[in-house]
Amino acid sequence: MQAPVVVMNTQNGDRQIGRKAQLSNITAAKTVADIIRSCLGPKAMLKMLLDPMGGIVLTNDGHAILREIEVAHPAAKSMIELSRTQDEEVGDGTTTVIILAGEILAQALPQLERNIHPVVIISAFKRALADALAIVQDISRPVNTSDDESMIDLIESSIGTKTIARYSALMCSLALRAVRTVSQDQSFASNTHLTNGAPSGSPSKKPASAPKVHEVDIKRYAKIEKIPGGEIEASRVLDGVMLNKDITHASMRRKITNPRIVLLDCPLEYKKGESQTNVEISNEDSWNRILQIEEEQVKKMCDAVLSVKPDLVITEKGVSDLAQHYFVKANVTALRRVRKTDNNRIARAVGATVVNRVDDLQESDVGTGCGLFEIEKIGDEYFTFLTKCKNPKACTILLRGPSKDILNEIERNLQDAMSVARNVLFHPRLCPGGGATEMAVSVRLAQKAKSVEGVAQWPYKAIADAMEVIPRTLVQNAGASPIRILTKLRAKHAEGGSSWGIDGDTGNVVDMKEYGVWDPEAVKSQSIKTALESACLLLRVDDICSAKSAKQGGGDMGAGGED
Known part of the structure; x- marks a missing residue:
């Protein structure tokens, strides 16, 4: 029993x-x-x-x-x-x-x-x-995603609970415009390319049942730049890209209309030895020859870039003093050490291709979609603006406000608003x-x-x-x-x-x-x-166990290693 x-x-x-x-x-x-x-x-x-x-x-x-x-x-x-x-x-x-x-x-x-x-x-x-x-x-x-009024009403409901609710009309229009800019090439152009014929260079025509929106990457292509100072009402969506950069040489142009833009992912400096190279110099002529080779190498690089007649050269790496000298002589403006993400955004906005080797540079890689390049001083810092782009598939949202804390909160709220707008483009249905x-x-x-x-x-x-x-x-x-x-x-x-x-x-x-x-x-x-x-x-969890630490698992040797 x-x-x-x-x-x-x-x-x-x-x-x-x-x-x-x-x-x-x-x-x-x-x-x-x-x-x-x-x-x-x-x-x-x-x-x-x-x-x-x-x-x-x-x-x-x-x-x-x-x-x-x-x-x-x-x-x-x-x-x-x-x-x-x-x-x-x-x-x-x-x-x-x-x-x-x-x-x-x-x-x-x-x-x-x-x-x-x-x-x-x-x-x-x-x-x-x-x-x-x-x-x-x-x-x-x-919901009709092309109706601005209903879209703004919808975005307003998502940020009506946030700190920026009092500026909701401005913020909703910023969010909607940014999402429309980033998704333009897929969501709206994809409807037209079925009726107007496939765009040039497209691999094949899409079937009529293709989805409206393929990708709306607001994280990568809709960048929010926060600059403390000024009024919140001064915030705006730029039809292009903004960078926290200044020109490399004081004599370069600070304002160019309809610039030809070259984007590089390589340094415009003399090439150093790939591995730890030792060079032993026995006389002064050899030293002069080494310096001459370096100069020739930089000149050759600059000539390759200048052969496509650019007005603006932007690189993710450095630009040597000699290269700056050649660019100033040719009346070309240069920006250096631009972030990779910013370079990709510029490439989308101006229609350029990021080139990894100057020798591979072709006419088709030059971006001509930008209407205005200018450098402005806001507060104590210089900012580069590439605006008036013909078909910007990337944009920058410029936020102004009284303090960093407020700007950070506005940025968090604006991200939510853009996400809501993006979701509705993908799934155009609403719930109360x-x-x-x-x-x-x-x-x-x-x-x-x-x-x-x-x-x-x-x-x-x-x-x-x-x-x-x-x-x-x-x-x-x-x-x-x-x-x-x-x-x-x-x-x-x-x-x-x-x-x-x-x-x-x-x-x-x-x-x-x-x-x-x-x-x-x-x-x-x-x-x-x-x-x-x-x-x-x-x-489904019915027990919580603690895993064994590395010190216990490794025995004496493990313990010795830890100490």
Whole structure:
């Protein structure tokens, strides 16, 4: 009779070990979610972060906060990774995804206490995820990406909760113009090349069903340059590229109209020995000959560059004094030690090719797409402007503002706005904002839960309850009564009004169709997917083990090496 009892105790013991790890993970996830819960919505509070160097960051951007804070718990680290994933994937909704994941795990706790096996809970969560994504798709509506007004309204809803909300009209137009500039060659030209014939040099005609947008690389080709000083209203998108560089020689031209531009990825200096070369000189003539060879080599390089008649030479490496002398004689301006990323951006903006060897330079490599090259002094520094480009496929956003802290916050907010604009070009569908989408998912999942059989009904219903956390947090942050407002909102959704949400300023229930707050469907779907998948992952953990350190693993020799 004793044996079965022992077995039962062992199972309970195993379950207790697993429960301990799950409770620890859930607590850590809830703690991370609680840190940034007050950062959701237009009435969001700011966090002041102190970095180890003594600097401060003032922001309510969930991703920026979580990136700066230091945590030791593995589950908390996993949660912080979520916001990074969300930021890289869609650029917005980083706060939402953390709050949602924390609440889903909190709702999983009562299910574990009911002794429902984590695998059963996870399968119910996966089923709820599939249904939730179908509901988001159902309540979304298409948007015309070429209509500036509706696009600006959409971007405004993404930055209405940020510090720069008071400059939202300016920032939205900056974000939209930057994204349009970068995506011009793919999204808009791709529609025309099907009707006007393939562009010259294209390998083959694309089928009529080709997607509209192939690539909108805002990280690489839409650079934000921050210059403290001046007013925020003076910020603008340049139809070209700006560099923090000055000319190499005082006699070179500082302003050129319609310049011919050559981009190089090689030094205009004499070539040094590739390996550690030793040269022994026995007489003075040999020394003079070595110097003469160096000069001849530099002259040959300069002649190769000047043969294509450039007005402006930009290189990623150095330019020797002798090369500068030849360029000044030929009335050519030179910039040196330009970053590789900036050089690639210039190449796209002016239609030039970055050349690795001056001997390979051809007429076709010269960029002629720039209308104006000039160097301006802003504050104490000189900046190079390559503007009035005919078809700039890359751009620079010039931000002005009173201090570095404010400029950094504006940059973070502007990145979110550009990500939203890019997402809508890829997936031109919108969902109602202000917690309306989450509430619609919650109400419909609660109705569907009745048809779920067995114990899986409880965890399925838990997802419906967890989705309410977004509208509830919006109401709390606006200082209104959550119970009364949520009951009112639930009633509206039960009647079929899936576009009703929360006015983040007052905390009242409003119809988002009239209020005009919309979010890209890509952001909403990604938030729900990321939050649910990570909750499932953390629920599957039943023990937390510490890995063996290198000192223990290496034996005496390893220990000696460490010392």
